[in-house]
Amino acid sequence: MQVKMILPALTEALSPFWRPIKYHLFPPLGLATIAAFFEPDDDIDLQDEHVETLNLDDEPDLVVIQVYITSAYRAYELADHYRSKGSYVVLGGLHVTALPAEAAQHADTIFLGPGEDTWPQFLQDFRAGAPAQQYQSKIRSLVGVPPIRRDLIKRHNYLVPNSIVVSRGCPHHCDFCYKEAFYQGGKSFYLQPIDDALAEIDRLPGKHLYFLDDHLFGHVGFAMELFEAMEGMGRVWQAAATVQSILAQPALLEKAVAAGLRSVFIGFETLNFHNLKEQHKYHNLNRDYSVAIRRLRDYGVMVNGSFVYGMDGDDETVFDRTVEWAVQQGIETATFHILTPYPGTLLYDRMVAQQRITQHNWDLYDTRHVVYKPMQLSAERLEAGYWQSYREFYRWSAIVQGAWTKEVWADRLRHLAYTGAWKKSEPVWDLLIRLKQVNHLLPALENVLTSFGRRTAPALLRQPNPALNV
Ligand code: B12
Numbered sequence: 001m002q003v004k005m006i007l008p009a010l011t012e013a014l015s016p017f018w019r020p021i022k023y024h025l026f027p028p029l030g031l032a033t034i035a036a037f038f039e040p041d042d043d044i045d046l047q048d049e050h051v052e053t054l055n056l057d058d059e060p061d062l063v064v065i066q067v068y069i070t071s072a073y074r075a076y077e078l079a080d081h082y083r084s085k086g087s088y089v090v091l092g093g094l095h096v097t098a099l100p101a102e103a104a105q106h107a108d109t110i111f112l113g114p115g116e117d118t119w120p121q122f123l124q125d126f127r128a129g130a131p132a133q134q135y136q137s138k139i140r141s142l143v144g145v146p147p148i149r150r151d152l153i154k155r156h157n158y159l160v161p162n163s164i165v166v167s168r169g170c171p172h173h174c175d176f177c178y179k180e181a182f183y184q185g186g187k188s189f190y191l192q193p194i195d196d197a198l199a200e201i202d203r204l205p206g207k208h209l210y211f212l213d214d215h216l217f218g219h220v221g222f223a224m225e226l227f228e229a230m231e232g233m234g235r236v237w238q239a240a241a242t243v244q245s246i247l248a249q250p251a252l253l254e255k256a257v258a259a260g261l262r263s264v265f266i267g268f269e270t271l272n273f274h275n276l277k278e279q280h281k282y283h284n285l286n287r288d289y290s291v292a293i294r295r296l297r298d299y300g301v302m303v304n305g306s307f308v309y310g311m312d313g314d315d316e317t318v319f320d321r322t323v324e325w326a327v328q329q330g331i332e333t334a335t336f337h338i339l340t341p342y343p344g345t346l347l348y349d350r351m352v353a354q355q356r357i358t359q360h361n362w363d364l365y366d367t368r369h370v371v372y373k374p375m376q377l378s379a380e381r382l383e384a385g386y387w388q389s390y391r392e393f394y395r396w397s398a399i400v401q402g403a404w405t406k407e408v409w410a411d412r413l414r415h416l417a418y419t420g421a422w423k424k425s426e427p428v429w430d431l432l433i434r435l436k437q438v439n440h441l442l443p444a445l446e447n448v449l450t451s452f453g454r455r456t457a458p459a460l461l462r463q464p465n466p467a468l469n470v
């Protein structure tokens with residue numbers, strides 16, 4: 001069977017005004033994950049439109065498209081194209097699950113929720129000539145799932161090709177998160193068997209790993225076991241976690257550092273208590289963010305802080321206050337977002353009930369545009385404040401100020417190098433991407449992460465955890 005799998009580009013990714021490096025960072029794993037269920041003699045072409053030009057002249061038997069909200073229009077265009085040529089077209093992913101009726105207009109079959117249970121069933125039905133129009137995931141398990149088809153990923157197109165995911169979902173329930181809608185009808189947090197996770201790590205060449213899990217530290221027992229087993233593997237890695245897991249779980253961070261953790265993405269979201277309550281982000285409530293950052297810094301772990309603007313408690317002071325705080329904390333990189341009510345979330349339902357949704361153009365649901373009526377800010381001020389935050393946080397003077405919050409020269413230099421390379425070297429990234437050489441910078445990144453970790457981890461493992469009293 002001839003199969004075409006497509007990850008259509010998110011709208012902004014094809015814009016000449018956007019940063020191409022963001023979309024050449026690491027390979028997303030959704031399609032390569034379900035590709036594992038094909039037969040060895042199926043002929044599969046997997047294309048990621050963020051990093052390559054699509055070949056649309058082919059005539060596959062089956063076309064599989066993954067749909068995100070800001071790639072929905074492009075996905076539908078591609079689906080219509082292939083259907084007009086007689087291919088059988090299936091759509092799945094977050095946006096299809098949130099708005100199945102919309103997606104169904106462009107597909108022969110749609111999939112709701114994760115694909116590990118429904119996809120093999122569909123393939124069986126398809127080969128038997130009797131596919132259903134819709135498959136809803138019910139069984140949530142990663143037991144027995146075959147390994148990701150990494151052979152289908154064009155590794156040279158990505159800066160850090162070793163992305164990996166060992167869990168699905170997250171144990172928390174924040175109102176603005178896609179997760180509730182996507183996992184409806186079954187478990188919304190579950191794990192790969194630890195041996196499978198370790199075997200997957202073993203299969204990856206080089207040193208560096210990028211965990212895509214929503215919350216790698218979300219199940220303490222699993223995380224402990226994973227990190228213990230990873231110690232001695234010589235890996236350096238980046239992942240996402242919560243303030244709570246950094247502060248309140250004895251020894252978890254220590255084990256992660258010993259296993260090679262060098263940089264962590266943390267959803268601080270807001271510095272406002274009422275905002276956290278409003279969004280049911282309870283695990284951040286009454287947590288001292290500064291102590292968490294301090295703890296990470298002491299272990300040599302860099303912080304990528306994520307902040308969301310536009311919750312009901314935000315007024316126009318929020319931008320300056322947030323950036324100033326982030327700089328003073330010495331956070332290395334920050335991502336700012338405008339609150340975005342994704343269809344299917346509790347936040348969206350609340351906004352609809354309050355008649356506050358102002359936009360149904362999904363291309364604008366990219367966390368850079370205001371698509372609802374904010375409570376204490378105009379939409380213009382909110383968008384302006386969002387852009388202003390990026391400018392202010394990544395000004396050289398702010399980068400230097402952030403670096404100088406560190407006590408040691410090595411830490412200061414690393415802060416300058418890492419943040420400067422990420423945000424101040426755009427022409428270099430662009431050139432390397434155009435020359436298809438972006439992957440050649442990986443050893444440099446690995447070196448920075450490896451040599452830094454060597455200094456801190458063993459000594460600090462013996463220190464008491466200062467945060468256990470909070
Ligand atoms: C890699 C990634 C990126 C990459 C690339 C994204 C891309 N090209 O698709 C980058 C860094 C560029 C990125 C950017 C952004 N991202 Co992003 N990203 C991810 C991340 C970390 C991993 C994706 C992944 O590979 N997952 C692992 C695989 C196994 O899961 P999966 O893709 O969901 O696939 C499964 C199912 O969905 C299903 N499935 C999927 N497709 C299909 C198709 C069929 C036919 C079937 C049967 C099944 C199926 O089966 C798969 C196996 O279960 C996810 C978080 C996450 N953990 O998923 C966020 C995530 C997708 N990103 C998110 C967001 C918000 C963004 C940004 C808006 C953030 C920002 N402000 O910059 C931007 C997008 C900008 C824009 N214009 O929209 C949200 C999406 C919210 C939503 N409702 O769409 C997520 C879920 C993070 C989160 N927790 O909020 N992101």
Ligand code: SF4
Pocket residue numbers: 169170171172173174177178179214215242267
């Ligand atoms: S902690 Fe993050 S991934 Fe988990 S529910 Fe909240 S926003 Fe979603």
